[in-house]
Amino acid sequence: MAPASSPSPSNSPSRSHSPAQSHHQVVIIGGGTAGITVAARLRRAGARDVAVLEPSETHWYQPLWTLVGGGQAPLRASLRTQAEVMPPGVRWLRESAVSVDPASRTVATASGRTVSYSRLVVAPGLQLDWDGVPGLAQAVGHGGVSSNYRPDLAPLTWDLIRGMKRGTALFTMPAGPVKCGGAPQKIAYLAADHWRKRGVLGSIRTILVLPEPTMFKVPVFARVLEETARRYGIEVRLQSEMTQVDGTARQAVITDHATGVKETVDYDLLHAVPPQRAPQWIADGPLADPASPFGYVKADPAILRHPDFPEIFSLGDVANLPTSKTGAAVRKQAPVVVRNLRDSLRDRPASARYDGYTSCPLVTARHKMLLAEFDYDLRPTPSFPFIDTTKERTDMWFLKRYGLPQLYFKGMLKGIA
Known part of the structure; x- marks a missing residue:
């Protein structure tokens, strides 16, 4: 097997042209919100061998699409190229995963390539x-x-x-x-x-x-x-x-x-x-939760690790967690995954816990919005305790239209928010 790939020395993400087999300390399946946020946080934490499997050349900030459909935002505001959001030093493998073999710790790709890992993060999103x-x-x-x-x-x-x-x-x-x-x-x-x-x-x-x-x-x-x-x-x-x-x-x-x-x-x-459901290869494979009729990945709801395969972590839309599937949930899940993954590499018990936090900005009029934030127990968990977000507010609408996209592109995807 080929030796571990080293990160690109430049400030641009590395695009892989590796042979049919390669090994990385951390492989992330999916370059969407969850995958990029975890990759950026791992790099900031000092990880030097991180690879992201993502075939798309385009990265979308999907929460803005509601406002596009409502005539309140242009579609281009939700778009970046995948190269723009890929963290520096991360190996970008521009391929689709088609299966995972937890026994051999390998991922097979659509082109027939095999990528092995020490730790795996599964975040390919869901399919419509x-x-x-x-x-x-x-x-x-x-x-x-x-x-x-x-x-x-x-x-x-x-x-x-x-x-x-x-x-x-x-x-x-x-x-x-x-x-x-x-x-x-x-x-x-x-x-x-x-x-x-x-x-x-x-x-x-x-x-x-x-x-x-x-x-x-x-x-x-x-x-x-x-x-x-x-x-x-x-x-x-x-x-x-x-x-x-x-x-x-x-x-x-x-x-x-x-x-x-x-x-x-x-x-x-x-x-x-x-x-909506998990990608078919997930639903048909060993990572799926038998309790999920939609094929989502089995994951411990607190530490976000697969109960049957401790080298594998999952977050985002594909994880079978009893909370709403939102970008705000990913923002809280990503640091838990990164910390527990690093604990795992050091043979330490998982030290971070996810409480199920999620957020749903509920636009109710052209310039009015509620900000619903809650945890696994459906208890409100407001980020702004001095503001009553249970009432329709104009400032919350401006947060969704302008503040949250900036937080996303300049904070989450950079691993700093």
């Missing part, structure tokens, strides 16, 4: 299952159907919203864990606020379909969102889900899981959030 709702894959992108969960479609969402003057607008959320669980609601509120300002809200029937028994798991925020929906006249269907789409007829089937009743809704605008 457009085929999970019959007819959705064929309908999305035209005929009044859009989704802010794809960057190419977020601008289309805004085009549909501002072009609508009457008819039925349908906003849906699937069952199961999804990234940014508040996003399916936020775009409904932004749309309704726009229509209210244009004087056409009364001519538009707005339906919001949610799979949960309440609008939000934390009661204090659920009450505010219930009032927000009432303010806009939004019909909220709880414990319900879109189970079929006919894009040609512009019809969607809504199933009430509490009663089993199915309703066919004629729509003029449909904002659909697809079901």
